[in-house]
Amino acid sequence: MRLLTIGAFARAAGLSPKALRLYDELGLLRPAAVDGESGYRFYDPAQLERARLIVWLRRLDMPLARIRRVCDLPAADAAGEIAAYWQQVLAETAARGELATFLVDYLSGRGSTVQETATALGVRYAARSESGLVRTSNQDTAYAGPRLLAVADGATPGGDLASAAAVDALKPLETLAVPAEDLLGALADAVAEADRAVGEIAAATPSGDAVTTLTALLWSGSRLALVHIGDTRAYLVRDGELFQITHDHTYVQGLVDEGRLTAEEAASHPQRALLAQALTGTGGARPQLSLHEAAAGDRYLLCSDGLSAVVPAGTLREVLTGPGTPQELLDELVARAYAAGAPDNIACVVADVVGLEARAAGRTGGSGR
Numbered sequence: 001m002r003l004l005t006i007g008a009f010a011r012a013a014g015l016s017p018k019a020l021r022l023y024d025e026l027g028l029l030r031p032a033a034v035d036g037e038s039g040y041r042f043y044d045p046a047q048l049e050r051a052r053l054i055v056w057l058r059r060l061d062m063p064l065a066r067i068r069r070v071c072d073l074p075a076a077d078a079a080g081e082i083a084a085y086w087q088q089v090l091a092e093t094a095a096r097g098e099l100a101t102f103l104v105d106y107l108s109g110r111g112s113t114v115q116e117t118a119t120a121l122g123v124r125y126a127a128r129s130e131s132g133l134v135r136t137s138n139q140d141t142a143y144a145g146p147r148l149l150a151v152a153d154g155a156t157p158g159g160d161l162a163s164a165a166a167v168d169a170l171k172p173l174e175t176l177a178v179p180a181e182d183l184l185g186a187l188a189d190a191v192a193e194a195d196r197a198v199g200e201i202a203a204a205t206p207s208g209d210a211v212t213t214l215t216a217l218l219w220s221g222s223r224l225a226l227v228h229i230g231d232t233r234a235y236l237v238r239d240g241e242l243f244q245i246t247h248d249h250t251y252v253q254g255l256v257d258e259g260r261l262t263a264e265e266a267a268s269h270p271q272r273a274l275l276a277q278a279l280t281g282t283g284g285a286r287p288q289l290s291l292h293e294a295a296a297g298d299r300y301l302l303c304s305d306g307l308s309a310v311v312p313a314g315t316l317r318e319v320l321t322g323p324g325t326p327q328e329l330l331d332e333l334v335a336r337a338y339a340a341g342a343p344d345n346i347a348c349v350v351a352d353v354v355g356l357e358a359r360a361a362g363r364t365g366g367s368g369r
Helices: 007-015 017-025 044-059 063-070 075-108 157-172 180-204 253-256 264-265 315-318 326-339 356-361
Strands: 039-043 121-130 140-144 150-155 216-222 223-229 233-238 239-245 288-293 299-303 346-353
Touching: 007 017, 007 039, 007 044, 017 039, 017 315, 039 044, 044 063, 075 253, 121 150, 121 216, 121 223, 121 326, 140 157, 150 157, 150 299, 150 346, 157 180, 157 216, 180 216, 180 223, 180 288, 216 233, 216 299, 216 326, 233 315, 239 315, 253 264, 299 315, 315 326
Parallel strands: none
Antiparallel strands: 121 140, 121 346, 140 150, 150 216, 216 223, 223 288, 233 239, 233 299, 299 346
16 A cells, blocks of 8 residues: 655644654654655555544543553553543543632632631541452552541552552641641642652653552641542541542543443442542642531541442441441451452541540540551
């Protein structure tokens, strides 16, 4: 078959010669032949399908590195990757919308987000991270302190380092004096630092890839700021009821949101672990940020999917509404995960909200990795 000049191929594909030269340099779309004397590029007409796919993906504002990955996948896997990317875009847009709404309310003086309560609260807490029964390494990290609770679930080679680095980046918030009205900003800055730390780990790994989820709560008085990205979760137990206060950033959850899958179907979907959002060190993460008011008697659970995927919500509620210290409840939850087979690593934090006087009279807990 006759080869096309770079100009003819560019016109047929809807690209510019400049773009084709860039895609050649990036290894995204190599020419079929290059003239040894002039360096002029020639393309096979069969390459037009890949070129047009690149054009379409660029119209979605997909980064070039991700486009290269999509183009190298089989068609069915490429479709799943594109769907996951679009879910990420929608989630990032929603997160920005939530933050914009908060800022409008804050600057307008509306709502309870700028109101202080008279009750000073603290937490009793415990954290634990354990390897799953079929895992050879533990990529989950859990941490609990007087002001910060966090869990992270690493993925890919280097995931264990990525999850630990993400949580470590948040730990300075424990001793940083942050007024309640500045909680979201301080947490957002710390998460940006966490993403940079993950990027450094990715650069040091042979695959150039490191990924982690992150869910964390930062306290000030009776107010707490929540940051969330990925499929680690935060739950609240209040007045005997269990509420999931995070939304999974996964491909399958996106299908549920669109009404294309039921929650029951999602639980057994082969791509249920495919993340739509996570910290990747590329600077493109848009985590969910929100403010919440705590009340004495509240109980919080932060966990990786090593717990939530195998222990049903009804069982979580049964354990968390029962008696016991955070450490005792944590141990019971881990035992339930092991009883269910523990196919994945398990990271959990349990924290009870108490008045500061009550906390001083009881155990204040400790931290786990």
